[in-house]
Amino acid sequence: MRFGALGVAVKSELRYRWRSWLTLALLVSVVGGVVLGATAAGRRTASAFPRFTARYGYDALAYSFQPSLPKIPKLPEVASSTFLDAPATGTPVCRCLHPLSQVNFGITASPSLALARFLKLVDGRLPTGPDEALASFSFARDEGIHVGSLVRVPFYAPSQLQDVVDNTPGAPAGPTVTFHVVGIEAAEGDFPSVGSLSYTLVPGAAFSRAYDTRIALFHVYLVRLRHGVANVARFDQDAVAAGAAGTSDVSELDASVQAGIHPQAVGWWVLALLAGLAGLAIVGQALSRQSNVEADEYRTLAALGLGPGDLMALGLGRALLIGLAGAAGAVVLAFAVSPIAPLGEARVAEPSTGLQFDGLVLGLGGLAIVVIVLLLALWPAYRTSRATRDTGGVDRPSQIVAKVAAAGAPPSAVIGVRRALDRGLGRESVPVGSALGGAVLAVAALCATAVFGTSLTNLVATPRLYGQDFQVWFNGFTSFDSVNPLVAQLRGDKAIRAVTLGLQQPVEINGVPTHSIAGSPLQGAVLISAASGRLAQRPGEVALGSKTLRQAHAHVGGTVAMTFPLESGGSRTIAARVVGTASLPPDFGVVGLGVGAYMSYDGFMAAQCPSGPASVACRTAVTQNPVVLVSTTGGHRGAGAVAHYAAQFPGLAYLPVKPDNLVNFGEAVNFPLILGFVLVLFGLSTLLHVLVVSVARRRRELGLLKAIGLMPQQVLASVSWQATTIASVGLVVGLPLGIISGRAIWHAFAVNLGVVPATVIDAGTLTVISVGVLVAANLLAIGPALVAARAKPNSLLRSE
Numbered sequence: 001m002r003f004g005a006l007g008v009a010v011k012s013e014l015r016y017r018w019r020s021w022l023t024l025a026l027l028v029s030v031v032g033g034v035v036l037g038a039t040a041a042g043r044r045t046a047s048a049f050p051r052f053t054a055r056y057g058y059d060a061l062a063y064s065f066q067p068s069l070p071k072i073p074k075l076p077e078v079a080s081s082t083f084l085d086a087p088a089t090g091t092p093v094c095r096c097l098h099p100l101s102q103v104n105f106g107i108t109a110s111p112s113l114a115l116a117r118f119l120k121l122v123d124g125r126l127p128t129g130p131d132e133a134l135a136s137f138s139f140a141r142d143e144g145i146h147v148g149s150l151v152r153v154p155f156y157a158p159s160q161l162q163d164v165v166d167n168t169p170g171a172p173a174g175p176t177v178t179f180h181v182v183g184i185e186a187a188e189g190d191f192p193s194v195g196s197l198s199y200t201l202v203p204g205a206a207f208s209r210a211y212d213t214r215i216a217l218f219h220v221y222l223v224r225l226r227h228g229v230a231n232v233a234r235f236d237q238d239a240v241a242a243g244a245a246g247t248s249d250v251s252e253l254d255a256s257v258q259a260g261i262h263p264q265a266v267g268w269w270v271l272a273l274l275a276g277l278a279g280l281a282i283v284g285q286a287l288s289r290q291s292n293v294e295a296d297e298y299r300t301l302a303a304l305g306l307g308p309g310d311l312m313a314l315g316l317g318r319a320l321l322i323g324l325a326g327a328a329g330a331v332v333l334a335f336a337v338s339p340i341a342p343l344g345e346a347r348v349a350e351p352s353t354g355l356q357f358d359g360l361v362l363g364l365g366g367l368a369i370v371v372i373v374l375l376l377a378l379w380p381a382y383r384t385s386r387a388t389r390d391t392g393g394v395d396r397p398s399q400i401v402a403k404v405a406a407a408g409a410p411p412s413a414v415i416g417v418r419r420a421l422d423r424g425l426g427r428e429s430v431p432v433g434s435a436l437g438g439a440v441l442a443v444a445a446l447c448a449t450a451v452f453g454t455s456l457t458n459l460v461a462t463p464r465l466y467g468q469d470f471q472v473w474f475n476g477f478t479s480f481d482s483v484n485p486l487v488a489q490l491r492g493d494k495a496i497r498a499v500t501l502g503l504q505q506p507v508e509i510n511g512v513p514t515h516s517i518a519g520s521p522l523q524g525a526v527l528i529s530a531a532s533g534r535l536a537q538r539p540g541e542v543a544l545g546s547k548t549l550r551q552a553h554a555h556v557g558g559t560v561a562m563t564f565p566l567e568s569g570g571s572r573t574i575a576a577r578v579v580g581t582a583s584l585p586p587d588f589g590v591v592g593l594g595v596g597a598y599m600s601y602d603g604f605m606a607a608q609c610p611s612g613p614a615s616v617a618c619r620t621a622v623t624q625n626p627v628v629l630v631s632t633t634g635g636h637r638g639a640g641a642v643a644h645y646a647a648q649f650p651g652l653a654y655l656p657v658k659p660d661n662l663v664n665f666g667e668a669v670n671f672p673l674i675l676g677f678v679l680v681l682f683g684l685s686t687l688l689h690v691l692v693v694s695v696a697r698r699r700r701e702l703g704l705l706k707a708i709g710l711m712p713q714q715v716l717a718s719v720s721w722q723a724t725t726i727a728s729v730g731l732v733v734g735l736p737l738g739i740i741s742g743r744a745i746w747h748a749f750a751v752n753l754g755v756v757p758a759t760v761i762d763a764g765t766l767t768v769i770s771v772g773v774l775v776a777a778n779l780l781a782i783g784p785a786l787v788a789a790r791a792k793p794n795s796l797l798r799s800e
Helices: 002-055 137-143 158-165 205-211 228-243 251-294 296-303 309-334 345-349 360-385 399-406 411-423 432-461 480-491 546-551 600-606 615-622 635-648 658-667 671-697 699-707 712-753 763-790 793-796
Strands: 060-066 077-085 105-107 119-124 134-135 150-153 175-189 197-201 217-225 246-249 472-474 496-509 512-523 527-533 541-544 559-565 571-583 597-600 627-632
Touching: 002 175, 002 251, 002 309, 002 345, 002 671, 060 228, 077 105, 119 134, 134 137, 134 150, 134 205, 134 480, 137 175, 137 197, 158 699, 175 197, 217 228, 228 246, 246 597, 251 309, 251 360, 251 432, 251 671, 309 360, 399 411, 411 432, 411 712, 432 597, 432 671, 432 712, 432 763, 472 635, 480 496, 480 627, 480 635, 496 600, 512 546, 512 600, 527 712, 541 546, 541 559, 546 571, 546 699, 546 712, 559 600, 571 600, 597 600, 671 712, 671 763, 671 793, 712 763
Parallel strands: 105 197, 134 175, 512 597, 541 571
Antiparallel strands: 060 217, 060 246, 077 217, 119 175, 134 197, 150 175, 472 627, 496 512, 496 559, 496 627, 527 571, 541 597, 559 571
16 A cells, blocks of 8 residues: 555545534534434333332332231241331322322331332431321322322321221321321332222331331231242242241232333334434435545546555555544433433333443443444445546536526525535535435424424323323222212213213233223213224124234234133133224223223123123122222313312222323424434535535635635525525425324334324424524534635645
8 A cells, every 4th residue: 555645645635624524523423322322211111110129129119917926027928028007098188289088108117227218209308297198209299299288188097907908997087197298209019000009108117117007007028039920839838837828929020010101112123213214314315425535636636646446545544543433423312411311211120220330331332332333334435445546527507596597686696505405516516415315304394293292292291192082990899880970970070071981891802811891871972982983882783902903913994702601610602793992991990001902881781791681690799899080170170079079989080191102202202303303414515515525625716716806705695505505495394294294104113002093283383493493504504604704715725
């Protein structure tokens, strides 16, 4: 190799091209930093709850009515245990956002100073006085509880303990304590699992000393087993033999919590994948554009004796420098943004928030960035190293430029539009096609993301779309007759919009086990949402959740085999026509987003209890556990009705629980907004590189224009017109393309999730995007425009 000539070439390129090289390195840093940061965020999110349970969690719990079970901690399979009191409470009262129910409220008191062993202090301090307590993070998040809040809790007396066990306690006869919330905590049991939610207060040892003898108490041992889940069955037997009233395995609840958090981790990884794919295209285009721009110098270098191999090495060396600088910037950027994640419940579970250096992701990722940049530069470097002849060509001016000039536009506008649309020839040619294509793709992706994001926001804010077309529901009844007092009141209440009586039963759909629910509208329309087609209305019809539909290999309009277990033993199979898909309420814990089957009440009964001698007994058996869904009018009147019935039917009234996967994907992290921001960043970086390359490439033309009288302000305006033209082309083509793409992507996502696919196209958002793209393009043009305006004609015309 001619190292002397190569050295001269590198110095020359560095002197004249350093701005474009720096821009490319920044582009690689941004793309790589986003990809590495999102990948690391996904890993941190996915491991947050397992790391939380490793530090604060337990494998099982044993509960009893006896004050102490000294054999529990000494069982051979028990590695450690924590003893807690669980007082029996009435309905709490507080200045909360919703009326509370004793069903999903509880108190966990630690007679010892062992709070830090089973909970994480999220905010505030630990309780010290008898009337101080920590509130669970779910209590704070959902009901507005904060440090300084007051919660008034009535307790049952010791004499009422057996009545509490028998579910006939009456009014609490023990003391009433007004707790001062001094901190917010997170314990393993505070994280909502499928269809369940609990709000907890945790007082300290001072409370136990002051009140243990005056209130009805259950007792709980939180147990960590030596071999985890493998010891659960043995612990269950040994704990009951040691005097426990029962045990509970928390592995299923933990799996449910992890399943709720997992979509956020997947969201980060999908963001990394999409950003990486977009980044590959953008960086590849930029490297190719840079290689084409610098190819003209290769003719001079070839004349000095450098061969194709030398020229290719020069191009790869340039790519190596850009890759090394970009990789270093990407690692720094990913480390700097690491405190952002995780979010939502995963952030609560994260044992140590703040900066985190993920050595696996950042180390391997930084190396991968260098290799990928070299691979992307390989073909452009090879191509340009062999294209050392001037092939000439004919300049074909754009018709748009001609029309702009004919319309009497100022010279700066004509020059700017021509630079944006005309490639040019020879040493002044600039690959504008990739710039225009990049602008179209960036705007289209941004608009598609906006359509997806507004539709997702609308979904999260509209419970009807994900199966919760009700404000309160009631469960715990033993028969249809026991529901009548409630139904009679609801029907006479003007604040009640609709009432649906529901039943549920296990079923197999084409051999796939799931649950079916049936609805009978007692007032208004049935409170189940159809996602596509319609709901089942008569015997022989069924609407399936979208996931169940796929698992059963069925389709709307087809027929499925539904197999129901019979109370008398055995099963009964019927054929039913699928008339649509339904968005089923996740509150029951047996159906949910995309899962389950819906039948009309008549169809449900006909399927399980055909006419015959046993029909009456069958109907009595399958209607033993009905639920009642209630939809109220809006405003204070409806909220007052919910509070009234929740207080009148304590232990039976439940408020809807928003699905965890929606909370963690749609509320905790706005992935569409993040992706949109990333795409904007990539698009602006691409535009900046185009402008920098264009100004450097057409320096002789600019020198001639300045020599014949082009003023600096006209130079500034011409670069602004160039940026505006590129952005305008992106908007004209990208807006409709993005809207169409966004609708299609959202529809596919919603159908897969099992919700009603209601697409929202917000004209205001699209207008903001359009104006923002134009403004951002002009702001980005300021730097290259100032460089061009300040350059002297003699320096621009001087031959390198």
